[in-house]
Amino acid sequence: MRWAAAGAGGVVLLCWPLLVPPYFVFLTSLIVVNAIVAIGLNLLSGYTNQLSFGHAGFFAVGAYVAAVLTLRAPALPVVATLALAGLATALVGLALGIPCLRLEGLYLAMATLAFGFVVVEAILNLDWLTRGNDGLAVPAARLGPLALGSDAAKYYLVLGVGALMVAAAVNIARTRTGRALLAIRESEIAAQASGVHLAAYKTLAFAVSAFYTGVAGGLFAFVVGFISPDAFDVFLSVDFVAMIIVGGLGSIPGSIVGAAVITLLYDWLAAFQNYRPLLFGLILIGCMLFMPGGIASRMAKWTHQAQ
Amino acid sequence: MRTLLTVLALLALLGAPPAGAQTPGVTDAEILLGGSNSFSGPLAFTGEQITKFGVDLYFRVVNDAGGIHGRKLRTVYYDDGYKPQEAVANTRKLVEQDKVFALIAPQGSPPVVATLGYVEEQRVPMLFPYQSSPVTRGKKWVFQGMTVSDRSSRMMVDYLAGQRKIKRFAAIYQDDEYGKSFLAAFEKDLGRHRLKLLAAESVKRGVSDVSAQIAKLQAAKPEVLFLVLVPGPAAQALKERQKIGWKDVLMVSTGPLTDERYLALAGDAAEGVEGLSLWPDPVTSDLPGVKRYREHMTKYFPKNEPNRYSVAGYFAGMLFTEAAQRAGRALTRAALVAALESTKGFESGILPPLTIGPDHETQKQGFWVRVEKGRFKQLTDWLRSE
Numbered sequence: 001m002r003w004a005a006a007g008a009g010g011v012v013l014l015c016w017p018l019l020v021p022p023y024f025v026f027l028t029s030l031i032v033v034n035a036i037v038a039i040g041l042n043l044l045s046g047y048t049n050q051l052s053f054g055h056a057g058f059f060a061v062g063a064y065v066a067a068v069l070t071l072r073a074p075a076l077p078v079v080a081t082l083a084l085a086g087l088a089t090a091l092v093g094l095a096l097g098i099p100c101l102r103l104e105g106l107y108l109a110m111a112t113l114a115f116g117f118v119v120v121e122a123i124l125n126l127d128w129l130t131r132g133n134d135g136l137a138v139p140a141a142r143l144g145p146l147a148l149g150s151d152a153a154k155y156y157l158v159l160g161v162g163a164l165m166v167a168a169a170v171n172i173a174r175t176r177t178g179r180a181l182l183a184i185r186e187s188e189i190a191a192q193a194s195g196v197h198l199a200a201y202k203t204l205a206f207a208v209s210a211f212y213t214g215v216a217g218g219l220f221a222f223v224v225g226f227i228s229p230d231a232f233d234v235f236l237s238v239d240f241v242a243m244i245i246v247g248g249l250g251s252i253p254g255s256i257v258g259a260a261v262i263t264l265l266y267d268w269l270a271a272f273q274n275y276r277p278l279l280f281g282l283i284l285i286g287c288m289l290f291m292p293g294g295i296a297s298r299m300a301k302w303t304h305q306a307q
Numbered sequence: 308m309r310t311l312l313t314v315l316a317l318l319a320l321l322g323a324p325p326a327g328a329q330t331p332g333v334t335d336a337e338i339l340l341g342g343s344n345s346f347s348g349p350l351a352f353t354g355e356q357i358t359k360f361g362v363d364l365y366f367r368v369v370n371d372a373g374g375i376h377g378r379k380l381r382t383v384y385y386d387d388g389y390k391p392q393e394a395v396a397n398t399r400k401l402v403e404q405d406k407v408f409a410l411i412a413p414q415g416s417p418p419v420v421a422t423l424g425y426v427e428e429q430r431v432p433m434l435f436p437y438q439s440s441p442v443t444r445g446k447k448w449v450f451q452g453m454t455v456s457d458r459s460s461r462m463m464v465d466y467l468a469g470q471r472k473i474k475r476f477a478a479i480y481q482d483d484e485y486g487k488s489f490l491a492a493f494e495k496d497l498g499r500h501r502l503k504l505l506a507a508e509s510v511k512r513g514v515s516d517v518s519a520q521i522a523k524l525q526a527a528k529p530e531v532l533f534l535v536l537v538p539g540p541a542a543q544a545l546k547e548r549q550k551i552g553w554k555d556v557l558m559v560s561t562g563p564l565t566d567e568r569y570l571a572l573a574g575d576a577a578e579g580v581e582g583l584s585l586w587p588d589p590v591t592s593d594l595p596g597v598k599r600y601r602e603h604m605t606k607y608f609p610k611n612e613p614n615r616y617s618v619a620g621y622f623a624g625m626l627f628t629e630a631a632q633r634a635g636r637a638l639t640r641a642a643l644v645a646a647l648e649s650t651k652g653f654e655s656g657i658l659p660p661l662t663i664g665p666d667h668e669t670q671k672q673g674f675w676v677r678v679e680k681g682r683f684k685q686l687t688d689w690l691r692s693e
Contacts, residue, residue: 021403021404022399022403023399023400023403023404026396026399030396124482124511124512127482132482132483133417133482133483133484133511133512134416134417134420134483134484134487135391135417135420135421137420137421137424220392224392224395224396224421225395225421225424225425226391226392226395226420226421227391227392228390228391228392228417228421230388230389230390230391230417231390231391231392231393233390267396267400270385270386270393270396270397270400
């Protein structure tokens with residue numbers, strides 16, 4: 001039964017560009033991109049309890065690495081470009097993760113917040129490479145002779161990479177690493193007493209989270225086709241946090257649902273951006289009061305009651 | 308595996324949008340236009356004035372007079388907060404979901420540049436973007452709004468170096484497309500007069516402290532300092548000059564900067580400053596078009612003060628209406644473009660008679676102003692940029 005449902009879902013996802021207008025294909029691509037970030041952030045915040053308000057910074061690093069690589073080395077296949085974007089971002093994550101080991105709670109949030117600003121400043125100051133405020137037009141991704149220019153082609157790229165990332169995340173969560181991260185969330189002292197190397201695992205969580213966000217940033221650059229520092233402000237980081245809170249901390253399906261809810265909300269509210277922070281605030285407060293586990297835990301409860 | 312690949316390839320091929328027979332955004336009863344603009348972020352005031360109090364003001368006048376060939380005009384706007392990626396999403400939403408007939412008065416170089424490729428590919432007219440970089444040139448479906456930087460520069464340099472015989476120039480510019488396109492144009496035009504820029508200092512966007520730059524520029528001893536900035540830092544530059552007592556220099560503002568907001572921010576430090584103005588004074592001008600604009604503003608939006616942004620939007624609405632009238636009842640996107648391209652000597656009562664050529668530029672002129680007692684006083688007639 002579950003397999004049949006999953007199969008049907010898979011078929012719908014594969015045929016999606018045939019079923020809906022191109023704008024929805026574009027929107028779905030954005031949802032998948034955001035879902036990859038949400039999963040990455042969840043590995044850090046939901047599993048390991050390390051709050052980050054700087055993921056827009058990682059996202060920007062990934063986007064710019066992918067864009068610059070595509071412009072300077074057009075022959076590189078998109079898979080390699082994305083992998084390099086992810087690795088470069090993971091290195092940045094490592095560099096940020098090590099000094100952040102000593103920080104907790106509010107102080108960690110502040111450090112990551114500052115990181116987001118530093119990335120934007122760095123992009124502005126590296127204008128020989130990034131064209132500063134003017135932004136970069138990103139050419140279509142290439143897979144050998146194939147240029148992935150249409151919405152459908154971009155969608156399949158995003159979907160393929162997204163599926164890999166989800167599978168990897170599920171595996172990470174199930175292994176010793178995932179359990180170690182969860183143990184850190186529940187109690188650092190208890191985890192340490194059970195032989196979990198705190199520093200190593202926290203740094204690993206930062207790097208893996210950055211890798212996910214970097215890959216998503218690269219995909220974002222291809223999907224939208226234009227990036228500039230204005231895109232990666234602190235509100236984007238807040239949006240990412242909102243996604244995992246609404247979806248469910250420490251849940252991979254929750255990350256995907258949260259990303260979809262927030263992305264669609266953005267789309268519906270395009271005409272009144274001024275009210276967006278207000279509405280987001282209300283949603284977050286509502287979630288914390290009435291569904292502290294996010295949509296994912298609420299759904300789990302329902303299915304449990306139904307059985 | 309192979310079948311899967313074949314299916315995927317087929318799906319990718321079929322992803323291209325089918326061509327529709329009917330013109331999007333045009334029904335028997337109405338014409339739908341739209342735009343992505345700033346309603347939040349640094350240019351929120353400008354964005355709101357251009358669209359909701361400018362374009363829409365003129366459209367209300369048209370609708371109350373019966374519309375265009377019996378069709379009423381309706382607009383839909385989305386907020387991009389000056390962020391290019393949101394402008395891309397909004398523009399796609401407007402074209403693919405709302406199915407607008409044309410895009411009207413988007414604002415800012417980065418958001419406009421980010422969407423240019425898409426509108427050309429989709430063959431959607433982009434009407435009168437409010438930005439000054441020449442990147443919109445040579446696009447079949449784009450009609451530039453504001454006077455572009457190279458024309459502004461030509462008028463400014465020819466007037467100052469030609470008529471006023473000034474020899475020593477320097478510039479302070481914003482470090483982005485807006486600033487750099489002006490800088491390149493200044494260098495070229497000064498070259499024609501066998502002059503060059505003595506010094507040029509850049510300011511990062513969003514930075515308001517310009518004291519270091521002003522000190523360096525003072526050392527170069529220019530007679531004229533071009534201000535290629537946005538209102539905040541430009542006002543700061545004027546105040547800084549007043550503070551350090553730098554008197555023997557004429558501060559000159561570019562077209563996009565010469566506005567009331569910049570004056571208000573600078574206060575008495577703005578006295579005596581000169582500049583190129585792209586629009587007649589919205590409050591004091593007695594040109595017939597500007598008078599009508601003020602009457603309409605008092606009638607429909609009595610609480611909104613007249614300003615040059617709503618004048619720009621009002622003019623954009625007027626230009627669209629004029630072309631759509633001539634395009635006839637069978638309105639298509641191609642017919643609109645053809646009508647705009649054949650605009651000859653159009654009298655708006657706001658700008659000089661307008662002829663749009665193959666360059667698709669709808670504003671090519673400006674005139675010289677000096678700030679006296681907190682208002683812009685006109686010093687010259689319309690200057691020529693050709």
